[in-house]
Amino acid sequence: MKVAMTDAAPPVAAAFGPPSVHPKRGTDGEAIRIRDFNLWYGKAQALYDVNFTIERGLVTALIGPSGCGKSTLLRCFNRMNDLIDNLRIEGRIEFEGGDIYASTVDTIALRKQMGMVFQKPNPFPMSVFENVVYPLRIDGIRDRKVLDETCYKALQGAALWNEVKDRLHASALGLSGGQQQRLCIARAIAGDPEVLLMDEPCSALDPIATAKIEELIDELRERYTVVIVTHNMQQAARVSDNTAFMYLGRLIEYGETETIFNNPLNVRTQDYVTGRFG
Amino acid sequence: MTTITADDVQQADRDSSQAVTRRNITIPLKARGEPALWALGGALSVGIVMIFGFLLLVFYNGFTTFIAKPVAVVTLKSGELVAGEPTRSELYKLAPDAVKALAPTDAAKIEARGGYEQRTLYRTGNYDLSGYDFKWVDDRNVARAEFPSDVLFVERLEWGAFVGRIKAAAIDGKTVSTPTAKDPALVQAHEAALQRLQAIRNIERNLIGRVNYDLERLRLKVRRAELNYGPTSPEAAAARANEVEASGPLRAQYELLAAEAQRIRQIDQKNTVTLADIAGKEKTLPLSGLVRFYAANDLTLADKIGIYLSRWWEFLSSDPREANTEGGVLPAIFGTVAMTLLMVLMVAPVGVITALYLREYAQQGRLVSVVRISVNNLAGVPSIVYGVFGLGFFAYGLGSSIDEVFFLERLPNPTYGTGGLIWAALTLALLTVPVVIVATEEALSAVPRSMREGSLACGASKWQTIRNIVLPRAMPGIMTGIILAMARGAGEVAPLMLVGVVKLAPTLPIDAYFPYIHLERSFMHLGFHIYDVGFQSRNSEAGKPMVFVTTCLLIGIITVLNLAAIIIRSRLKRRFAGSQF
Ligand SMILES: Nc1ncnc2c1ncn2[C@@H]1O[C@H](COP(=O)(O)OP(=O)(O)OP(=O)(O)O)[C@@H](O)[C@H]1O
Ligand SMILES: [Mg+2]
Numbered sequence: 001m002k003v004a005m006t007d008a009a010p011p012v013a014a015a016f017g018p019p020s021v022h023p024k025r026g027t028d029g030e031a032i033r034i035r036d037f038n039l040w041y042g043k044a045q046a047l048y049d050v051n052f053t054i055e056r057g058l059v060t061a062l063i064g065p066s067g068c069g070k071s072t073l074l075r076c077f078n079r080m081n082d083l084i085d086n087l088r089i090e091g092r093i094e095f096e097g098g099d100i101y102a103s104t105v106d107t108i109a110l111r112k113q114m115g116m117v118f119q120k121p122n123p124f125p126m127s128v129f130e131n132v133v134y135p136l137r138i139d140g141i142r143d144r145k146v147l148d149e150t151c152y153k154a155l156q157g158a159a160l161w162n163e164v165k166d167r168l169h170a171s172a173l174g175l176s177g178g179q180q181q182r183l184c185i186a187r188a189i190a191g192d193p194e195v196l197l198m199d200e201p202c203s204a205l206d207p208i209a210t211a212k213i214e215e216l217i218d219e220l221r222e223r224y225t226v227v228i229v230t231h232n233m234q235q236a237a238r239v240s241d242n243t244a245f246m247y248l249g250r251l252i253e254y255g256e257t258e259t260i261f262n263n264p265l266n267v268r269t270q271d272y273v274t275g276r277f278g
Numbered sequence: 279m280t281t282i283t284a285d286d287v288q289q290a291d292r293d294s295s296q297a298v299t300r301r302n303i304t305i306p307l308k309a310r311g312e313p314a315l316w317a318l319g320g321a322l323s324v325g326i327v328m329i330f331g332f333l334l335l336v337f338y339n340g341f342t343t344f345i346a347k348p349v350a351v352v353t354l355k356s357g358e359l360v361a362g363e364p365t366r367s368e369l370y371k372l373a374p375d376a377v378k379a380l381a382p383t384d385a386a387k388i389e390a391r392g393g394y395e396q397r398t399l400y401r402t403g404n405y406d407l408s409g410y411d412f413k414w415v416d417d418r419n420v421a422r423a424e425f426p427s428d429v430l431f432v433e434r435l436e437w438g439a440f441v442g443r444i445k446a447a448a449i450d451g452k453t454v455s456t457p458t459a460k461d462p463a464l465v466q467a468h469e470a471a472l473q474r475l476q477a478i479r480n481i482e483r484n485l486i487g488r489v490n491y492d493l494e495r496l497r498l499k500v501r502r503a504e505l506n507y508g509p510t511s512p513e514a515a516a517a518r519a520n521e522v523e524a525s526g527p528l529r530a531q532y533e534l535l536a537a538e539a540q541r542i543r544q545i546d547q548k549n550t551v552t553l554a555d556i557a558g559k560e561k562t563l564p565l566s567g568l569v570r571f572y573a574a575n576d577l578t579l580a581d582k583i584g585i586y587l588s589r590w591w592e593f594l595s596s597d598p599r600e601a602n603t604e605g606g607v608l609p610a611i612f613g614t615v616a617m618t619l620l621m622v623l624m625v626a627p628v629g630v631i632t633a634l635y636l637r638e639y640a641q642q643g644r645l646v647s648v649v650r651i652s653v654n655n656l657a658g659v660p661s662i663v664y665g666v667f668g669l670g671f672f673a674y675g676l677g678s679s680i681d682e683v684f685f686l687e688r689l690p691n692p693t694y695g696t697g698g699l700i701w702a703a704l705t706l707a708l709l710t711v712p713v714v715i716v717a718t719e720e721a722l723s724a725v726p727r728s729m730r731e732g733s734l735a736c737g738a739s740k741w742q743t744i745r746n747i748v749l750p751r752a753m754p755g756i757m758t759g760i761i762l763a764m765a766r767g768a769g770e771v772a773p774l775m776l777v778g779v780v781k782l783a784p785t786l787p788i789d790a791y792f793p794y795i796h797l798e799r800s801f802m803h804l805g806f807h808i809y810d811v812g813f814q815s816r817n818s819e820a821g822k823p824m825v826f827v828t829t830c831l832l833i834g835i836i837t838v839l840n841l842a843a844i845i846i847r848s849r850l851k852r853r854f855a856g857s858q859f
Contacts, residue, residue, distance in 0.1 A: 080731060085642075112737030122728040124747055135736045138746070184732070191736055 031056040031225040032077060037091035046072045052244055052254045059217060059226040061240035069249045070229045074197050078114040079107050115188030117198040121180035123172040128164050131172045131183055135191030150190050158186035159212045178209030198228040214239050233273055237261050245269045340830030343823035344589035346582050349429045349441055349574035351556055352415055353422040360415055361441045361556035362400030369394040384418045403439030404555050411438055412819045427576040430459055433569040442555040451548050459573045471549050471566035474542050481539045489532045491791055496521040501687035602811050603821045609783055613801035618768045620703035626760050629714025637722045638744055657712035665773025668705030673697050693798050697778030699787050700797035705777050706770060710763035721755025757847035761840055768836045771805035779803045781810050804832040
């Protein structure tokens with residue numbers, strides 16, 4: 001695969017050299033391992049030779065300038081990119097040791113293990129309650145007690161319960177943008193996934209809602225593996241344990257957040273996190 | 279709308295340090311777009327005026343048709359009497375030669391009007407006595423016009439209206455001479471006569487119909503046995519024996535019923551009225567032959583309202599008579615509604631499923647594009663072509679095959695092998711399915727991608743996503759397509775003439791005989807009724823009011839059907855409203 005890469009590699013590749021990967025810190029294991037991953041939208045390559053490992057039970061932030069491929073990479077983890085025509089990939093992404101792009105993988109089962117929160121809130125045109133229990137409904141769960149309990153827990157987890165407890169059966173579309181986003185988070189955790197993928201979950205939110213969601217991510221840390229894409233350096237510094245910096249479809253630097261922000265190895269990373277470009 | 283005014287621009291100029299010289303800014307009208315706006319507004323108003331003008335005309339004529347009008351008795355200068363409802367007046371041009379031939383005073387008057395003469399159309403009725411229902415009377419010939427309070431307007435079962443007086447009535451053999459229209463004895467006897475008529479109809483249609491139906495079933499059983507086992511087989515013999523045995527009591531029952539009908543008829547013969555037209559010419563007919571009679575110039579408002587409502591009720595609830603120009607349109611209402619609903623029942627699932635497949639499942643490529651273009655083009659095929667196809671493929675092809683398999687014993691009489699309700703509905707479904715497909719595809723593609731992704735990311739399968747998220751969300755759009763299809767289908771007439779609509783259907787597609795719903799029967803349709811009454815009847819003048827009323831009704835029915843669908847749609851829409859970001 002490396003060989004195939006060389007002829008397509010753009011000039012910048014040489015300038016960056018191999019990604020700077022810091023020594024791994026002790027955790028309880030690997031959740032997602034990305035190996036020599038390349039991706040093309042039609043003829044245009046969007047990801048170049050990405051290699052890194054997301055650790056279980058930690059919050060990993062993906063940062064980088066717009067268009068560098070953060071969303072693309074995130075959407076590969078739960079194979080949301082399958083919906084796109086003319087998409088081509090090379091390399092492997094492993095989840096709990098298994099290649100998620102293997103032909104035997106059931107994408108439905110995979111997605112049930114990976115909750116996803118999108119950049120823009122996308123509640124369904126149903127009641128708040130039905131939105132939250134949607135992952136259970138599609139599994140055919142009808143037991144009222146189970147549904148009620150899940151709904152309560154998920155909404156509590158998303159710091160939304162107090163705001164919507166009196167309007168559980170009103171349309172979810174009547175909620176404010178920030179409430180809708182937290183509802184989507186509640187929906188994502190209601191299915192009890194192992195990994196939570198968040199693509200700029202706070203980009204449409206005010207500081208108070210943002211703080212609430214950051215608090216939530218902090219709470220989720222122990223039980224879930226969280227991958228969060230963000231443009232907000234402070235946010236990445238505040239909530240994440242590890243940070244991956246991407247640039248033009250490449251992974252430039254990956255390591256503990258503290259190190260990335262304070263002692264980056266790569267000059268590009270330094271420039272980006274200190275706000276000198278990007 | 280925000281427009282940049284000259285002030286704004288000048289302000290900007292002042293603000294800008296670059297602006298050294300002051301430009302004199304004028305914004306031409308064309309740039310502001312007002313002329314375009316006027317043109318658009320003008321076009322809109324022309325369109326609206328045309329549509330509302332048309333509707334107004336139809337509704338005005340439709341709703342005034344059933345008002346009881348006064349009856350004028352006109353004495354002509356020649357001494358002749360003309361009695362009738364004045365229908366309308368107009369100016370018409372006389373031939374110059376004809377003017378010259380007139381008396382000098384008349385000729386001068388007409389010359390003064392530029393050769394035009396005023397004339398009035400009277401609905402005289404009495405077709406059986408005079409040979410016409412309507413008569414034009416030129417104003418110059420009129421000596422005197424009066425509205426005497428004792429002239430009656432009589433609606434009859436046969437021969438249309440009668441204008442004149444009741445000379446005498448025989449009620450159970452007793453003669454009452456010159457009764458008034460409100461004579462209680464006459465009114466009572468009339469009601470009794472109408473009930474007798476109803477009783478005779480009930481015997482002949484329902485009871486004797488049942489006997490005939492049973493007899494026919496026996497005959498068909500024999501035929502079936504003969505076809506299945508051969509005419510000499512023991513089964514056929516048994517069926518024949520059964521027919522002979524069972525038809526005896528049926529025939530006896532038939533005789534009994536016929537005798538009862540005859541008895542009632544004889545009572546009817548003893549209850550007659552003798553009508554006399556304005557000139558005294560008489561005509562005697564059974565009391566049951568009168569539908570309604572009233573003294574046209576002596577009506578209170580309550581009488582008028584009563585007549586108006588009872589005419590509407592008759593129109594909506596009874597069968598047509600007199601070549602459809604009188605009576606009601608119940609079978610046509612029934613046929614129109616049944617066919618439209620049946621069509622929707624067929625077109626909605628087929629159209630929606632097709633669109634779902636095309637949009638959600640099919641590999642988007644050249645083949646799908648070709649299919650899509652073909653579907654769009656189908657919407658442009660002239661509807662009569664669909665009629666020909668429906669007749670050839672559905673009725674003669676499919677229907678004949680059904681007959682050969684299931685209704686062999688009835689041949690050569692076709693059952694499904696000729697036009698019928700189901701074939702008409704299928705043909706119209708075919709005609710309107712492109713509308714549903716296009717609208718549904720549009721609605722499906724308008725469902726935001728983010729919503730599908732949200733569902734898929736929750737681990738829903740593609741079908742679950744479509745079922746739970748996409749379809750509910752697209753429902754209002756799909757309903758719009760179905761509404762459009764329904765409106766198009768309900769108003770379509772040309773193809774129906776080939777695949778099952780008839781001038782006069784003997785029976786409704788629903789009755790008391792198994793299997794109760796007879797989709798193979800031919801039916802009546804309001805659209806065709808309009809064409810038939812307006813342009814195919816003996817006297818177009820007599821049919822004209824019917825055309826307007828039927829048009830009103832057709833528009834009304836389509837409106838009601840559409841309103842129902844629109845209400846459903848807005849209910850659906852409300853569920854998705856209130857989205858805010
Ligand atoms: N569906 C698509 N088809 C073709 N090209 C795409 C598609 N989606 C993304 N790309 C391209 O892939 C590259 C990476 O896009 P991606 O959305 O991953 O960027 P990003 O890092 O998430 O940026 P942002 O921070 O602005 O969201 C971009 O150059 C983009 O134009
Ligand atoms: Mg993105």
